[in-house]
Amino acid sequence: MNFLTHILHLAGSGVFAYYSAAQIRDLKTRPNILAGFQLGESGSVPFLSALGDRAAAEGDTWLAQKLAKHASDETRHGKIFAHALQQLDKQVIDFKRQPQTPSTKKSQQRSPFFAAFFEGYPQEQLKPAVIDWDVFMASTYILELDASKDFKRMAKVLPDNEPTARNLKLGMLNIAEDETGHAAYLYEAMMRRMSATEVQKLVDMWRTRKVNAMLAMVGGILQRDGETRSLVQDSAPSEIDSELVAT
Numbered sequence: 001m002n003f004l005t006h007i008l009h010l011a012g013s014g015v016f017a018y019y020s021a022a023q024i025r026d027l028k029t030r031p032n033i034l035a036g037f038q039l040g041e042s043g044s045v046p047f048l049s050a051l052g053d054r055a056a057a058e059g060d061t062w063l064a065q066k067l068a069k070h071a072s073d074e075t076r077h078g079k080i081f082a083h084a085l086q087q088l089d090k091q092v093i094d095f096k097r098q099p100q101t102p103s104t105k106k107s108q109q110r111s112p113f114f115a116a117f118f119e120g121y122p123q124e125q126l127k128p129a130v131i132d133w134d135v136f137m138a139s140t141y142i143l144e145l146d147a148s149k150d151f152k153r154m155a156k157v158l159p160d161n162e163p164t165a166r167n168l169k170l171g172m173l174n175i176a177e178d179e180t181g182h183a184a185y186l187y188e189a190m191m192r193r194m195s196a197t198e199v200q201k202l203v204d205m206w207r208t209r210k211v212n213a214m215l216a217m218v219g220g221i222l223q224r225d226g227e228t229r230s231l232v233q234d235s236a237p238s239e240i241d242s243e244l245v246a247t
Contacts (some may be wrong), residue, residue: 016214020150021157031090034081034168035231038092041175044076045071050128051136059062062192066185073178080171091235120205134195141186146210221241234243 023029052067085091117139118126125131155172158165190199 016218017150017153018062020154021220024154025157027088031088031232032230034085034088035090035092038078038081038085039231041074041081045078047128048074051131054128060218065188065195066189070185073182077175077178080175082173084164084168085232086235087167090232091115093231093233111217113213113217114217117209119209119212134190134202137186137190137193139209141183141190141203142206142210144179145183148176148183151176151179157239165202 008181021034023033048067048071052064055061055067082091096166097234111156121135126135153170155176158169160166160173161170187199194202
């Protein structure tokens with residue numbers, strides 16, 4: 001990673017850290033950011049499960065087991081965020097049941113972040129059945145590594161003297177540990193497939209893509225003056241296990 005990319009990485013990470021910390025600390029904006037995390041974590045499960053099946057079919061038992069554990073972790077993470085929302089009397093909106101209008105269809109398109117992150121890769125090339133393993137491993141390694149740091153930073157701004165916030169803090173710290181483990185196995189998976197020099201080159205390329213994606217996302221936030229579409233609604237009674245936050 002060159003010096004300019006490193007500086008842009010620090011700048012973009014700093015802006016996102018400030019924005020996300022402010023969003024999760026404020027009770028008015030906390031539900032929406034939690035909903036985004038729930039959708040992101042839970043939404044990755046089918047993709048990871050399908051990749052695990054593919055790895056098993058290709059004879060890579062080690063990778064299949066790692067992907068199965070990854071999918072299981074993400075399932076639990078989604079439940080942690082769902083429980084945190086429930087404690088705020090909120091739940092994620094089921095957009096599949098919402099009327100389809102031109103505006104809703106547009107909002108369901110690839111986000112500016114992922115459009116920049118995967119620029120040049122059509123959606124068809126990113127499906128689990130055909131995605132290049134190097135693309136999956138390197139891109140997800142960057143995302144998981146950064147997510148582990150982001151969740152730790154956000155957890156630190158949550159107060160310890162309020163039970164709901166403290167439960168969320170403990171849950172997010174636990175999630176951060178899992179994300180660190182995910183990054184570790186993905187790095188090991190790359191090292192099993194190529195030389196250290198090739199791994200570094202691949203990681204640097206996806207780090208640059210992440211920097212560009214962060215800049216696109218920050219630009220979008222600034223254009224919207226920080227406003228985002230609501231992802232939550234008032235919740236119904238839930239049976240989500242509150243012990244999830246401590247596991």
